[in-house]
Amino acid sequence: MSESKFVYVTFIRATPEKIWEALTTPEIQRKFWFGGYQQSEWKAGASWTLHMPEIGIADTGEVLESERPKRIVLKWRNEFRPELKAAGFTRCTYEIEAQGEVTKLTVIHEAPEPSPMIDAVSKGWPMVLSSLKSLLETGNPLPRTEQAKK
Amino acid sequence: MDRVFKALADKSRRRLLDRLRAENGQSLGELCEGLAMSRQAVTKHLRILESANLVATRKEGRMKLHFINPVPINDISERWIGKFEHARLGALADLKRNLEGTKK
Numbered sequence: 416m417s418e419s420k421f422v423y424v425t426f427i428r429a430t431p432e433k434i435w436e437a438l439t440t441p442e443i444q445r446k447f448w449f450g451g452y453q454q455s456e457w458k459a460g461a462s463w464t465l466h467m468p469e470i471g472i473a474d475t476g477e478v479l480e481s482e483r484p485k486r487i488v489l490k491w492r493n494e495f496r497p498e499l500k501a502a503g504f505t506r507c508t509y510e511i512e513a514q515g516e517v518t519k520l521t522v523i524h525e526a527p528e529p530s531p532m533i534d535a536v537s538k539g540w541p542m543v544l545s546s547l548k549s550l551l552e553t554g555n556p557l558p559r560t561e562q563a564k565k
Numbered sequence: 566m567d568r569v570f571k572a573l574a575d576k577s578r579r580r581l582l583d584r585l586r587a588e589n590g591q592s593l594g595e596l597c598e599g600l601a602m603s604r605q606a607v608t609k610h611l612r613i614l615e616s617a618n619l620v621a622t623r624k625e626g627r628m629k630l631h632f633i634n635p636v637p638i639n640d641i642s643e644r645w646i647g648k649f650e651h652a653r654l655g656a657l658a659d660l661k662r663n664l665e666g667t668k669k
Contacts, residue, residue, distance in 0.1 A: 420590055422621040422632035521621065541639035548640065557643050 419533040420525035425544045429551040431511045431518050435484035437547060438509060446556040447546035449539070457481050463489055470495050476504065485511050491524075493532055502532045520544070569637045572617035577602060578610045582619060585633035592628050 427434060437443045441452035451473065455463040459481050465474040473495050480488035487509040493499035503526075510521040522540060526533050546560035572578055584596060597607050611631060614620040621634045 418590075420632070422590075422623055422634065423636050424618055424621045424634050425636045426618065523623070541635045542643075544636050545639045545643050549643075559643075 418525060418527055419530040420523065421533060421537050421540065423522045423524075423540050423544055425520050425548050426514070426517045427520060427548045427551050428517050431484040431513050433551060434511050434518055434520055434547075437551060438487070443550075447550050447560050448543055449560050457483075457487065463491070479506075493535070496535075499532045499535060502526070502530050505530060505532050505536075520547075566637075566641065568617040569619065569641065572613050572619055575610070575613075577606070578614055581607070581610055581614065582633055585620065585631060589632050590623075590630045592630055596631060 437447070439453075439455070439457045441454065444452045449467065451465055451467040453463060453465050455461050455478055457478060459478055461478045461481075463476045463478055464472050467473040474491055474493050476489050476491040478487065479490055480486060489507045490504050491507045492504045493502070505524060505526045507525075508521075508523040510519075510523070512519045512521075522544065524533055524536055524540065542557070542560055546557040550556040580600075581596060585591060588595075593604070593608065593611070596611070597604050600607065602610075611620060615622060618637050619634055621632045623630050623632065
C-alpha cells in the first residue's frame with residue numbers, strides 16, 4: 416500500500432456540539448493539545464494555523480470542508496521541521512457522530528504517499544484524543560497534555 | 566475497558582493487531598493471508614477487536630479496510646502509567662539540574 420493513513424476513534428460521553436466546540440476553541444484546545452491552540456474561522460476556505468508553546472506557528476493549512484457539528488476536513492502541513500515541511504500537505508478529517516449516550520469521534524490523518532508527517536502525528540493523536548475524552552467526561556484533561564512547559 | 570482487556574487476552578487477536586501495526590489499512594482478505602485461521606475465525610476476532618474499539622474500519626470503494634486504533638490502549642496507559650512516568654521525568658529533571666549545578 417502506497418498511501419499513509421491512520422484512523423483513530425474514541426467514544427466520548429458528550430454531545431457532538433460539545434466536541435465541536437472543544438476542537439475549535441483555542442481556550443479549550445490549550446488544555447488537551449499540549450498547550451497548543453489553533454486559529455481558524457472553521458469555514459470552508461478559511462486558513463488554519465496550529466500554534467505550539469516554544470515553537471510558535473507549528474503547522475498551517477486550510478479548512479477544506481466544515482459542517483457543524485459533524486465534520487471538518489483540514490489541509491495540514493508542518494512548518495517548523497524542514498523534513499516534515501518538505502513532505503507537503505496531509506489531510507485530516509474529523510467525523511463526529513452521535514450514537515445514543517455517546518458520541519463517536521473519528522480522526523483520519525492521511526497523505527497520498529508514505530509520509531514522515533503522518534508517522535510524526537501518529538505519536539501525538541492518541542494522547543490528544545485520550546485527553547479530550549478525559550476533559551469532556553471528567554472536567555480534567557490529562558496532566559501531560561496541558562501546557563508542557565511553563 | 567473490560568472489552569479491551571478481553572479482546573487483548575487472546576494470542577490470535579494480538580497477532581492481528583501486530584499485522585495491522587506492520588501494515589495499517591488491510592482488507593479481510595489481506596489479513597487472512599498466511600494465517601492458519603479460517604476466514605470465519607478471522608472475521609469473528611476482528612468483530613471482537615472492533616467492539617473493543619481496538620480496530621477501526623473504513624469503507625473504501627467496495628473494500629472494508631481495518632486500522633489499528635491505539636486510543637483505548639493509550640487511555641489505559643494514562644490511567645496507570647502516565648502518572649508515574651510524569652513523576653519520573655520530574656525526578657530526572659531535578660537530577661540534571663543538580664548535576665549541572667544549576668540552583669533551583
